Amino acid sequence: MKVMRSLGALVLLTQLLAAHASDDPATGLADSAALRATVFGTPPEDVAPLPALVPLDEIDIALPWARPLPAVLWFDRRLRVWFSAQGKPAPLAIVISGTGSDGNTEKLSLLRAALYGAGYHVLTLPSPTNPGFIAAASSTGVAGDLMQDSRDLYAAAQQIVTHLPKKIRITEVDVLGYSLGGAHAAVLKSIDAVEQRLKIRRAVMINPPVSLFTSMQRLDELFALSIGTDEQGIDAFYRRLYARLANFYRLSDQVRIEDTNLLAAVAATLRTDTDFSAAIALTFRIALMNVFYTGDLYAGTGVVTDPRHPPRPGDPTAEVVQRLLSKPFSEYFDQVFAPYYLAHRSGATRASLVAESRLDIIGDALRTEPDYYAQTNADDLILDRTELDWLRTTLAGRIAVYDHGGHLGNLGERQQIADMLDMLAGRWAGAAR
Amino acid sequence: MRAGRGASLVSVVCVALLAGGCASRDFYIRSLPAETPAADNAADIQQRQAMLAEAAAGASATPQADIGPPLTPEEAPSRYTYDPWERMNRFTYRFNARFDEAVFLPVADKYRRLPSPVRTGIHNFFANLGEVVSVLNYTAQLRPAPGVRSLGRFVINSTLGIGGLLDVAAKMGLSQPHTGFSATLARWGMQPGPYFVMPLLGPSTLRGGFGFLADFGTDYAINLLDLYRGTAGWALTPLDAVDIRANTNFRYYSTGSPFEYDTVRFLYVRKTLIEDDALRMWHRSGNRHAQTPAGQ
Numbered sequence: 001m002k003v004m005r006s007l008g009a010l011v012l013l014t015q016l017l018a019a020h021a022s023d024d025p026a027t028g029l030a031d032s033a034a035l036r037a038t039v040f041g042t043p044p045e046d047v048a049p050l051p052a053l054v055p056l057d058e059i060d061i062a063l064p065w066a067r068p069l070p071a072v073l074w075f076d077r078r079l080r081v082w083f084s085a086q087g088k089p090a091p092l093a094i095v096i097s098g099t100g101s102d103g104n105t106e107k108l109s110l111l112r113a114a115l116y117g118a119g120y121h122v123l124t125l126p127s128p129t130n131p132g133f134i135a136a137a138s139s140t141g142v143a144g145d146l147m148q149d150s151r152d153l154y155a156a157a158q159q160i161v162t163h164l165p166k167k168i169r170i171t172e173v174d175v176l177g178y179s180l181g182g183a184h185a186a187v188l189k190s191i192d193a194v195e196q197r198l199k200i201r202r203a204v205m206i207n208p209p210v211s212l213f214t215s216m217q218r219l220d221e222l223f224a225l226s227i228g229t230d231e232q233g234i235d236a237f238y239r240r241l242y243a244r245l246a247n248f249y250r251l252s253d254q255v256r257i258e259d260t261n262l263l264a265a266v267a268a269t270l271r272t273d274t275d276f277s278a279a280i281a282l283t284f285r286i287a288l289m290n291v292f293y294t295g296d297l298y299a300g301t302g303v304v305t306d307p308r309h310p311p312r313p314g315d316p317t318a319e320v321v322q323r324l325l326s327k328p329f330s331e332y333f334d335q336v337f338a339p340y341y342l343a344h345r346s347g348a349t350r351a352s353l354v355a356e357s358r359l360d361i362i363g364d365a366l367r368t369e370p371d372y373y374a375q376t377n378a379d380d381l382i383l384d385r386t387e388l389d390w391l392r393t394t395l396a397g398r399i400a401v402y403d404h405g406g407h408l409g410n411l412g413e414r415q416q417i418a419d420m421l422d423m424l425a426g427r428w429a430g431a432a433r
Numbered sequence: 434m435r436a437g438r439g440a441s442l443v444s445v446v447c448v449a450l451l452a453g454g455c456a457s458r459d460f461y462i463r464s465l466p467a468e469t470p471a472a473d474n475a476a477d478i479q480q481r482q483a484m485l486a487e488a489a490a491g492a493s494a495t496p497q498a499d500i501g502p503p504l505t506p507e508e509a510p511s512r513y514t515y516d517p518w519e520r521m522n523r524f525t526y527r528f529n530a531r532f533d534e535a536v537f538l539p540v541a542d543k544y545r546r547l548p549s550p551v552r553t554g555i556h557n558f559f560a561n562l563g564e565v566v567s568v569l570n571y572t573a574q575l576r577p578a579p580g581v582r583s584l585g586r587f588v589i590n591s592t593l594g595i596g597g598l599l600d601v602a603a604k605m606g607l608s609q610p611h612t613g614f615s616a617t618l619a620r621w622g623m624q625p626g627p628y629f630v631m632p633l634l635g636p637s638t639l640r641g642g643f644g645f646l647a648d649f650g651t652d653y654a655i656n657l658l659d660l661y662r663g664t665a666g667w668a669l670t671p672l673d674a675v676d677i678r679a680n681t682n683f684r685y686y687s688t689g690s691p692f693e694y695d696t697v698r699f700l701y702v703r704k705t706l707i708e709d710d711a712l713r714m715w716h717r718s719g720n721r722h723a724q725t726p727a728g729q
Binding site for chain 1: 463469474477478505507510520530690691707
């Protein structure tokens, strides 16, 4: 029984890793404050007022267009999403998770609480780059194409909304997302503008990337700078953190590692900017490993899995994990993503694939439609100066740029939440503040 | 009585499978306990303040005497885990995930609907029973101070706490985590051994599995109030298990990752080794298992 208890601690640690994995950050040129904000998030003292109770349902849904399920992903047959219902007719907020993440991260929980408190039904969805989504809801199995992933997401959202119990009355639909999910949210609205199936009213992007690929390449750069490109670098980082954690517990008289102090202890082992950069880069790499593995499996590209002998659930994966750990995004693009899309999309070139994963694909809508909004930070790790300027120019008066917060480091903070709710309600006073 | 236990378990499983049967439909809603964001944030603030205060006080604290030189990165155990039974373990892990989905979780969901004081009472009751094994093992670990605290908790909660239903001791500021035979073995220098996924209970090591059996055997041998061998004995372990499940925020495959087994194994064994390291009586200079897979 004690085993189950200690599992709780483990899970928190895994969630901590997953939470950061979702943050797809970083340039390596970021300052210390931005790195710390990115790792630690909003201090609890600065969190916006939240409601006392938020009801929560977990919804599992099988989607008819999903591709045949590989044996090793047996647990991902149905898409899992989370829903909080108001007891009365209310607008629905659809919230999309960041890179690699499922639909119930801590960040989503924070947004859910704020939105529920403001009177919305809240539906939180995994990122199309989450392996659960790739297996259950992707029509390709190969994640990373902004438009295709958003189309799958749009279809999934429709199915879910259609199946909701009849007693749930939805007055309007708004969509928002953080990090990569922010880009998905905006593209979702642009798809809906044509198809009109959800009748999405407004979209808010929170710390979105401008170019998925350049953001990811910066993360690889950060990985190389803070950890290295070989096994030894990964090993050294692990040993450094392990020794610090072990010494922390030797000094404290607490011998059992409990849920609550484990989080603090892990965070306390990160000290230098290199540590913070490494933690951000590594947790992102873990998200990429899942995308790489599932993509390779579905596309049959044979990089780490053998298409003629598909892996079985009992097979050891340690070797695959080791190989994937040192594979950057560029290898995913070259060996899985590009081969798949060049074969399946007529007229596509490598350059067009890169171009199509930029927010420019909906640039006109962002420029001219009044219902797209964004929030970001001047020191967000995933944007360079040109990209931030592009967002500012494109969205004109519909973007709030805060001075500090790194990547998502101020999510849930009073001003961020207040502005977000104002934007969703169409009453945001603009960048005048 | 043995037959009774079997029959009741079978009926619990059947009811749960019926309840969990809905889970195979194409659209399935499961109500979770409501989230309490305001209270959670207040708790975070409190915890952060306490940590900051502790860090401030830490400078003046007296260092412990005999902890030896700090562990160096070179002495950290290998990233690889000793898992000679991997295929069997993966099979068990998968079985556990399915059992959890079909039986454990639906039952825990129903359990959570009981009034909160009832659940707290049940939780405290089992925690109090756990003090017996803790006192014995703290003694065997030659750690008198936590042993006395554990004994104090048991005496206070069994009497003032009405047979353990109320945790009066904690309200008096007397708290002490549980310990068991696996920790005692670690204290005296035994390695965790191979990674071992226990049926129904989840990740462990060979030593952890043995420790679990020993702790259960100890309770059974002492047979406090005839609870373990008496007529109600059959209900005890499942109720304890459901209580723990309902209080554990874990969901199998919640991230959807194909590498969950590897992640859980890595984290579980590192956590165990760090706990062992803090427990051990003597710290050798140089770590003999720095090169071999961790746990061996």
